[in-house]
Amino acid sequence: MGARDFTLLSLISLFVFLIPVFYINRRLRLTINKTMITSISRMCIQLCFVGVYLEFLFKFNSPVLNTVYLLIMISIACPSILKSSNLKIRKFFIPVFFSLLIPFAIVLFFFNAMVVRLDNLFEAKYLIPIGGMLLGNCLRSNIIGLNNFYSGIKKDEKVYLYSISLFNNRIQALKPYFKESFLAAITPTMATMATIGLVSLPGMMTGQILGGSIPIVAIKYQIAIMLSIFYTVYFSTMLSVLLSLKVGFNELDVLNQDIFISKE
Known part of the structure; x- marks a missing residue:
């Protein structure tokens, strides 16, 4: 028995916490919002690519x-x-x-x-x-x-x-x-x-x-x-x-x- 799966919508719900993070950064004049967006976007794209590629690797082994x-x-x-x-x-x-x-x-x-x-x-x-x-x-x-x-x-x-x-x-x-x-x-x-x-x-x-x-x-x-x-x-x-x-x-x-x- 593996871990419980969850929907894509459930995963997307985690991004709601970025709203207060962006707001605090803006109020404190921390110029890291653009860097954060880039980092999070790269993480998601890279992990999706790795997930697809690993499925291929595991299949052919x-x-x-x-x-x-x-x-x-x-x-x-x-x-x-x-x-x-x-x-x-x-x-x-x-x-x-x-x-x-x-x-x-x-x-x-x-x-x-x-x-x-x-x-x-x-x-x-x-x-x-x-x-x-x-x-x-x-x-x-x-x-x-x-x-x-x-x-x-x-x-x-x-x-x-x-x-x-x-x-x-x-x-x-x-x-x-x-x-x-x-x-x-x-x-x-x-x-x-x-x-x-x-x-x-x-x-x-x-x-x-x-x-x-x-x-x-x-x-x-x-x-x-x-x-x-x-x-x-x-x-x-x-x-x-x-x-x-x-x-x-x-x-x-x-x-x-x-x-x-x-x-x-």
Whole structure:
């Protein structure tokens, strides 16, 4: 027994709450109404498209199609990460792509093979939703990690160059910036794990229960997915910085200034 269905009209009724939101924004002179409309519209269109496409994927359940879809998801995530990190896409796309792909693929297939123990590791109803959750959490962590790392060095470039002159070793000079950016990136995930179940009921657990699973099964899945998310976030954030160093710095260990997106 799945979750109770509801009509399109019932869904549309939720939009009534936008009226007071728009009114308050207007009174407070918050110029975000247009952005809100754009965001909500994009969400609805994208989810409708995904719903139709997932129905197609689930029906055919082709390993090739499922893999291609995951690679497309990673390819779309990379420009979003780099744009939000104020870094040029063409310079950082490849290192960020592989920093996402490597831990993402290892954790996802380990989850399907060793945790759920699927006969078909490319089973669409597991591969796509689980992969989406892993990648969605990596998006935020990689933005925080890359942005803090490169903006921190750019801001304190004289301090960094002084450290280079003292240590004569780029790794030692970069260590404080790496630690700070890495902790900032993984702290939200650790905070979520520390409060899950007390402050909020997570989406996967709620979905499992609404789908008819008994609570203990939903809890086991939620613990498994949270651990998988943490591992993917941890290693992808670390790799995104490490794999990008060759692009970010020249042969003299000086930060390349042409890696940043111009704000002009």
